[in-house]
Structures are given as structure tokens and as C-alpha cells.
Amino acid sequence: MSERSTELDQAAFDSLLPTAQMNRRGFVTTLAAAGFALAVQPVQASTVITTDASGLDAGSATVKASGSELPVYYARPAQGEKLPVVLVVQEIFGVHEHIRDVCRRLAKQGYLAIAPELFFRQGDPTKLENVADILSSIVSKVPDAQVMADLDACAEWAVTRGGDAARLAITGFCWGGRITWLYAAHNPKLKAGVAWYGRLDGAPSDNQPKQPIDVAANLNAPVLGLYGGQDQGIPLDDVEAMREAIKAAGKPGDIIVYPDAPHAFHADYRPSFRKTEAEDGWKRLLEWFSKNV
Template sequence: MDAHDTSTTEFDSLLPAARVDRRGFVTTIAATGFALAVLPVQASTVISTDARGLDAGTSTVQTADGKLPVYFARVAGSDKLPVVLVIQEIFGVHEHIRDVCRRLAKQGYLAIAPELFFRQGDPSKLENVADILSSIVPKVSDAQVMADLDACAEWAATKGGDASRLAITGFCWGGRITWLYAAHNPKLKAGVAWYGRLDGAPSDNQPAHPIDVAAQLHAPVLGLYGGQDQGIPLDDVEAMRAAIDAAGKPSEIIVYPDAPHAFHADYRPSYRQTEAEDGWKRLLEWFSAKL
């Protein structure tokens, strides 16, 4: 089957019985910036980065209301490293996100991926995307996420990180968070947002979206988007570009014309090697120039 084709059988297998109908599921997917063609369908990843020479593993970060689980990676025995917060997709801190941390560690960063849904539930325990979108994602408030990321930034200093050189990158759900955190933390030095949602209806837990805070960015953000993204309209991307330009912010947006949503996710059929490798190269150059 073509990577962009979702058959009726495949689609039906994603729906929780008697809870989310076909139209409701499609509407929810579109509203959150996802596309049916890029749902995770394989456990393995194309890229596998080993942990040789790294101090990598799990830990916890104390927050005001509990211990936040994190995955981290850095060169063993190193100190005063620039810090990168790595923000998950809705699927949690799975192997692809952990691998991204190891890739960054091999480039000289302390990379930290927090389990930002730990209070609301474990997406790896749910059967399908509709369950994640209905039972976990709506319950996660932006305020909670911002506070958790602040806690991770502080914790990084105890793990060999340099708190004065702080960056963030995130994918899909985490791409939106990347923009928001750049408007939240004045100590942030750089961000790279991979196909994160830019606009939408406000809610109690998500009172603002990136386009609403474009004028408030404390740090330059590089946005990486796909021209064939079924969930993030190019009109939204161009509106965000116009907003940061009007605010005089030194951010930049790159659109890959032929790329779908989640083109960096090497465990999904949406993966596009050329665009993913170019985006990664741009990320490294962006961080190197800003940190």
C-alpha cells in the first residue's frame, strides 16, 4: 500500500468501538495537526544511535506536584554542556524521541526528554490514537507543561548542563510547545519547531496558540513545516511567518513543498529522508549559532 493511502480497514482499526465515530475522529485529527497517513505503524526506527560514550538513561525531576520522569543523554563525564529540551509527540517519549536525545548528545549537548503526560496517562498503554487524543491530550494544560520544562531546565544544571545555554526542539504536539516555550522563558536562547500546530480555537488548557504569542518570543525559533501537511494549512504557516516578521523577531520558517506531516518521524510511513536530513542539519546549525 502507498504510504499516503489509508484503507477503510486500516482506518477502522484505529477507531475505539462505540466511542469515536469516523467523522469525529477525522475532525479531532485535523484539529490537532495530525494526518491519518502518518500514524505510527512500526515499532522500529530507521535511524538507531547507540549510547557508546554517553551517559544516557532515565531519571526524575521534582516538580510542585510529583516526580516527572525524563530520558536524558550526554557525553559521559562532560560538564557545562548546552542544554536541549526535546519535546515529544502525542505518543510520549518512545524510542524515536530517545534516539533524538542520543543524536544531540553525540553533538555535544545535554538532551532531556520529559514525559509531559505522566499525570494524565501513559500513551504507550492505549490502543490507538483516538484514545490518546480523547483521554490524555485535552487534559494537559499549557501552564503545566511550561512549569515542567522550567523544572527540567533547572535540573539540567545538576547533570552537567549550562543553564545559560538553553534550547528546545519538539515534534508535532511538541512543535507547538516549542513556540509557546520560546514566548514563556526569557532565558531560552533558541528553538526548533518541527511541524507544530500554529493556530486553533482556544480552550481552558490551551488558551493561546503560537500565532497569538508571535510578538512575545524571547528566543529565535526555526520552524520546519511540510507543504503537504494535511493538518497544518499553509495559510497558517504563512500567517505565522507574517506575524513574526511584523514583530521584528529573528525567527525563520522553512517549508518543504513535497513533505507531509511528521516527515522527520523515521518510524512512520511519513518519513522523508531528504527533508529530515536537511531539517536536522538546519537544527544543528541553528543551535550552534545561537548557543
């Protein structure tokens, strides 16, 4: 994330402080009880969408990855084998209740959804109280290569839970949206990806040597990008450049821009949530996976 977008994100959060009707301690306690990272406050007190686990096998597990035990949340139909698999990649706030709910939504559609805690080696974002701290002390220290390897391990683990290795997809939000593009260029077995408002360009670093725009010509699977026209952290010029790069490389894919939507328009636990755009994006995701996976 660029310095500019980091500052904008922090300013956006700071402008939405809890009202006097609930003090800070009470507000944070409510969020923690609901399974949200402290860092996402201030947010709405609850999600707009709540998906129960009836008819599902859902819960926590660990996956052996690069000599470590990677914590994951998974959800799948209680019955069935050879299920299509979706890797669900978190925002910078970790695998909190919203991400777990996304997994259950996908499971209700017949998928085995897996959300790995991709920051677990570097730190726990639920223990930090602002975006700047998460970015500097955790996110900046997470190597892309480590993330790719962890996602590969989750894809392999999925087979032991009734997943079909030949029907693999990925979706991710914000930080996870960027990872979605990168993973589509990394794994030749991937069938489809849906990237929600993931960063597309930026300065390289040791941990993040390439950005999605750099790997557009290497995509192994069709990726659908979903972006907001009012996103202050992702310039529309970057979105259009990515669209052109995919087209120039002859790669299948599509990018949708919702003109009036801000960043994180799918995050129904944040004030940025936009119901119309979120519902349309989710419909497009299901259609994309149904067509390609």
C-alpha cells in the same frame, strides 16, 4: 489539534494497517519490545536511524516538578561540564524510542538533551491503541501552564547534570512543535528553539488558552520552524501567517517549508518519514543551535 486534523491523522493510520505477514498481536508486541507506544501503530517495524549510547551518559531519571516526580530520559556526553542544554518535547505518543534516539543524537553533538514525560499526570499513551483516544483522554487534559512549569523544572535540573543554565534550547515534534513556540514566549532565558511541524493556530480552551500565532510578538529567542507543504493538518495559510507575525513583531526567526513533505517527515519510525527533508532539517537544527546557543 483541530477536529479536522484529528480525523485526517486517524485516517492516515488506519490506511496503513499491518500486512498479513504479521498478525496484529505480533506486530504490537514487536513495537512494544522496541520501546514504541502502542498508539503509533501501524508504523515501520524499526527506525531508520539508531544511535547507540557509546561515549554517553544516558538513561532515565526523575525531576521534582510542581510537587511531583516527573519521569525523564536524558543523554549527555560521558565527560564534560557546562554543556549546552536541549529540551526535547515529545509527540502525542510520549517518550518512546524515537524521542530517546533524538536525545542520543544531540548528546553525540555535545548537548545535554532531556525528554520529559509531559503526560505522566494525565495518562500513559503507550496503553492506548489509537490517536483519537490519546487526544481525547490524555492530550486534551494537559494544561499548557503545567507543561511550561515542567520544562522549567527540567532546565533547572539540567544544571545538576552538568548543564549550562545560560545555554538553553528547545526542540519538539508535532504536539511538541507547538510547545516549542509557546516555551520560546514563556522563558526569557531560552536561547533558541526548533519547532518541527507544530500546530500554529486553533480555537482556545481552558487548558490551551493561546496558540503560537497569539504569542509571536512575545518570543524571547529565535525559533526555526520546519514544516511540510503536504501537511494535511497544518494549513500553509497558518504557516505564512506565523511567518508574517514574527516579521511584523521584529523577532528573529525563520520558517522553512518543504514543498513535498507530509506531516511528521522527521519521524523515521513512521511511513511519513522523508529522508531528504529529515536530514536537511536536522542539519538546519544543528546549525541553528550552534549559531544561537
